Amino acid sequence: EAEVAQSPRYKITEKSQAVAFWCDPISGHATxxxxxxxxxxxxxxxxxxxxxxxxxxxQLPKDRFSAERxxxxxxxxxxxxxxxxxxxxxxCASSTMNTEAFFGQGTRLTVV
Amino acid sequence: AQSVTQLGSHVSVSEGALVLLRCNYSSSVPPYLFxxxxxxxxxxxxxxxxxxxxxxxxxxxxxxxxxKKSETSFHLTKPSAHMSDAAEYFCAVSLPGxxxxxxxxxxxxxxxx
Numbered sequence: 001e002a003e004v005a006q007s008p009r010y011k012i013t014e015k016s017q018a019v020a021f022w023c024d025p026i027s028g029h030a031t032x033x034x035x036x037x038x039x040x041x042x043x044x045x046x047x048x049x050x051x052x053x054x055x056x057x058x059q060l061p062k063d064r065f066s067a068e069r070x071x072x073x074x075x076x077x078x079x080x081x082x083x084x085x086x087x088x089x090x091x092c093a094s095s096t097m098n099t100e101a102f103f104g105q106g107t108r109l110t111v112v
Numbered sequence: 113a114q115s116v117t118q119l120g121s122h123v124s125v126s127e128g129a130l131v132l133l134r135c136n137y138s139s140s141v142p143p144y145l146f147x148x149x150x151x152x153x154x155x156x157x158x159x160x161x162x163x164x165x166x167x168x169x170x171x172x173x174x175x176x177x178x179x180k181k182s183e184t185s186f187h188l189t190k191p192s193a194h195m196s197d198a199a200e201y202f203c204a205v206s207l208p209g210x211x212x213x214x215x216x217x218x219x220x221x222x223x224x225x
Binding site: 031041056089095108 | 148153154157158161202204209213216217
């Protein structure tokens, strides 16, 4: 069964350091999403891609967060510098025009 | 803009009892509605969705939900809880034809033996 792959599953980093997460969507899914889920809350959209183009990054803190999907397939989300408040689960999801979003297992980030 | 309110952050049920999780939405157009389940340190798995058509939607693991436009609700039910149903449940909404989701805060379900 096709899955959204994310790595790493867990990441501990010191504040002010850089950190990056990787996502490989389901093959053929043109739309890719990054969500952030703070403990005890629902996921919130950070960025949405359609192929290699950003469709919505209105909630992405652009002073420290960046996201790219250069070839319209896999994607990287970067935080530089990390802050204590960035500790959260980072979820990647993908969809087509006609299907719901499928989620990866997520990356649990702890900033110390 | 769409939004979702989940009533009750924690629900505790006995094994074999009815599970009822409440979700109300706000949307300027007829929305798409979803319920997802999340186990600890895992991603989200789709339980069921409403897009168009029949308002009573059946999903996986014996769950179902009914879209009630007049009440702007999409409550999730399961007639008989199982221990494996212990998890966090999220209601979500999107614009029709779009799968960019706005989530509720979630409801944690515990099942008592």
